[in-house]
Amino acid sequence: MTSTTTGALARWVLSAPLLIFLAVFAVFPLILGSWISATDRSILSTTIDFVGLSNYFQTLSDPKFWSAVRFTALFTLITTIATLVFGFLLALLVNRKFPGKTVLLTVLILPIMVAPALMGIMFRLVLNADIGLVPAVLNRFGLDLYLFSPHFVVNLLVVLEVLQWTPFTFLILYAGLQALPQDVFEAAAIDGSSAWRTTFQITVPLMVPAFFVAGFLRAVDALRTFDVIFVLTGGGPGTLTSTLSIYIYKKAFIEGSFGLASAAAMLVLLMVVPLIPLVIRRVTTQVGDVQ
Amino acid sequence: MTGPRISPLLITLAVAIVAIIVNLPLIGALLTSFKTDGAIVNQPLGLPLPMTLEHYENVLYRAGYDFPLFFRNSAAIAFGTVVLVTLISVPAAYAIVRLKLGGQWLLNAVAAMRLLPAMFFVLPFFVMLSTAGLLDSIWAMIIVDTFLNLPIAMVILARGVADVPIEIEEAAKIDGASAYRILTSVILPLLAPSIAAAALITFLFTWNDYIFAIIVTTSEARTVTVGVSQFVTSYGILWGDVSAGVMLSVVIPIMFAVFGQRYLVSGLASGSVKG
Numbered sequence: 001m002t003s004t005t006t007g008a009l010a011r012w013v014l015s016a017p018l019l020i021f022l023a024v025f026a027v028f029p030l031i032l033g034s035w036i037s038a039t040d041r042s043i044l045s046t047t048i049d050f051v052g053l054s055n056y057f058q059t060l061s062d063p064k065f066w067s068a069v070r071f072t073a074l075f076t077l078i079t080t081i082a083t084l085v086f087g088f089l090l091a092l093l094v095n096r097k098f099p100g101k102t103v104l105l106t107v108l109i110l111p112i113m114v115a116p117a118l119m120g121i122m123f124r125l126v127l128n129a130d131i132g133l134v135p136a137v138l139n140r141f142g143l144d145l146y147l148f149s150p151h152f153v154v155n156l157l158v159v160l161e162v163l164q165w166t167p168f169t170f171l172i173l174y175a176g177l178q179a180l181p182q183d184v185f186e187a188a189a190i191d192g193s194s195a196w197r198t199t200f201q202i203t204v205p206l207m208v209p210a211f212f213v214a215g216f217l218r219a220v221d222a223l224r225t226f227d228v229i230f231v232l233t234g235g236g237p238g239t240l241t242s243t244l245s246i247y248i249y250k251k252a253f254i255e256g257s258f259g260l261a262s263a264a265a266m267l268v269l270l271m272v273v274p275l276i277p278l279v280i281r282r283v284t285t286q287v288g289d290v291q
Numbered sequence: 292m293t294g295p296r297i298s299p300l301l302i303t304l305a306v307a308i309v310a311i312i313v314n315l316p317l318i319g320a321l322l323t324s325f326k327t328d329g330a331i332v333n334q335p336l337g338l339p340l341p342m343t344l345e346h347y348e349n350v351l352y353r354a355g356y357d358f359p360l361f362f363r364n365s366a367a368i369a370f371g372t373v374v375l376v377t378l379i380s381v382p383a384a385y386a387i388v389r390l391k392l393g394g395q396w397l398l399n400a401v402a403a404m405r406l407l408p409a410m411f412f413v414l415p416f417f418v419m420l421s422t423a424g425l426l427d428s429i430w431a432m433i434i435v436d437t438f439l440n441l442p443i444a445m446v447i448l449a450r451g452v453a454d455v456p457i458e459i460e461e462a463a464k465i466d467g468a469s470a471y472r473i474l475t476s477v478i479l480p481l482l483a484p485s486i487a488a489a490a491l492i493t494f495l496f497t498w499n500d501y502i503f504a505i506i507v508t509t510s511e512a513r514t515v516t517v518g519v520s521q522f523v524t525s526y527g528i529l530w531g532d533v534s535a536g537v538m539l540s541v542v543i544p545i546m547f548a549v550f551g552q553r554y555l556v557s558g559l560a561s562g563s564v565k566g
Binding site for chain 1: 516552
């Protein structure tokens with residue numbers, strides 16, 4: 001047995017668990033999901049009939065689907081940009097020496113550890129009109145707002161999402177800032193470049209790849225937002241705050257139509273897939289480079 | 292060090308204010324969990340004086356809540372998922388990076404899984420698990436959470452393997468060590484920080500998962516994240532008890548994260564995604 005043959009065998013033995021798991025729990029569900037989307041399967045179905053593309057046509061002509069697409073797209077765009085901007089400003093601020101830095105850094109990233117669903121419940125508590133911290137403070141200033149009214153609720157959800165995920169973008173951008181080559185900044189300082197100019201002409205351009213990764217990861221997550229909004233508003237009032245994930249969930253487990261829900265999920269999948277090559281290369285190349 | 296000069300104390304103040312704002316929900320729930328019911332209603336801005344532990348007692352001992360069961364489930368599922376993810380991803384990362392299995396393509400495909408909408412997989416998983424009679428079981432949750440976390444773990448560990456100096460491996464090869472021997476004696480000890488990062492992130496996202504837990508579990512295998520979020524609907528909201536339940540649910544991931552912060556930051560920054 002030469003070392004190359006053992007290597008060839010070892011390669012398959014070592015990766016067998018992964019390949020088996022992927023076959024059963026990734027590839028097969030993809031096929032099954034595609035099949036379900038072409039049937040009239042429901043949560044209680046006894047007979048399942050093939051219906052071709054009719055679920056897709058039905059979903060595409062459902063105004064609620066399009067309102068979910070609109071809400072999700074808007075929500076994703078605004079929260080992604082806002083978390084990037086605030087995360088970067090915070091990273092610039094923290095990327096200096098100041099007292100209490102270690103402790104504050106830990107406290108800053110605590111929201112990342114908390115389940116979004118439980119975060120949603122805590123938001124309900126602090127925003128509760130009768131017993132919440134926030135309305136109590138607003139009342140002190142003579143403001144009496146019903147934050148969950150149709151008038152405010154979309155803005156409220158955007159603000160909450162930005163609050164919860166700014167620590168995440170901050171963390172990635174802060175790691176990016178720390179990895180920047182220091183000599184560039186020393187040279188700029190020697191040239192007498194002003195602090196603002198250094199930030200805009202050197203730091204920001206160097207950070208583009210980090211922005212890209214942080215922004216893309218945040219956008220993909222915002223696209224599938226479910227927990228926080230589901231716990232806070234259930235997608236209401238009406239379907240005003242239904243994300244695509246909530247729309248699919250309700251189609252499947254409230255209305256019981258697995259066929260329609262799978263078709264909607266497939267449509268979302270098709271929206272995301274073209275974006276994947278853009279980011280994957282950046283996430284995994286470093287591994288390839290070392291080889 | 293870029294940007295305008297600001298006094299260090301001012302920065303401390305500014306960062307502290309931001310830290311308080313992003314943690315306001317946690318602070319609110321913490322205060323509420325120690326308040327008497329009267330204080331919760333009458334003093335939304337007051338400190339919890341007199342302090343009470345009744346809400347914690349309710350959550351832990353009152354039969355209707357089942358909190359201890361949820362907690363045991365969450366712990367078992369998170370632990371099982373960490374073990375399974377580690378067992379699958381460590382050898383596979385080595386096979387992909389060093390034994391050139393599937394090249395860049397396989398790693399990309401696995402990493403891409405993480406970007407696909409989870410909602411798409413919920414339905415086929417539900418059908419598969421109910422056919423197999425596994426719905427509402429710890430095993431079902433371990434499977435779906437492994438699916439959720441494998442991509443991140445693979446990326447972190449592949450990077451970890453790639454960072455091991457190839458010379459060390461070459462030396463072991465010349466001494467006639469087999470691939471398995473190299474993996475266990477040479478790579479594994481050096482991979483410890485990457486394994487810790489992958490395990491920690493897997494633990495966090497499994498513990499905090501909601502979307503799969505709400506669909507795959509109904510009662511027996513209910514986790515704290517779903518269980519506590521349903522205190523809200525089933526009891527007309529007893530905010531004191533809900534806050535105590537939330538606090539008991541977040542204390543474990545927060546402690547893990549604080550003590551393992553170094554690994555967590557390195558793992559998250561290596562291009563992983565939240566759960």
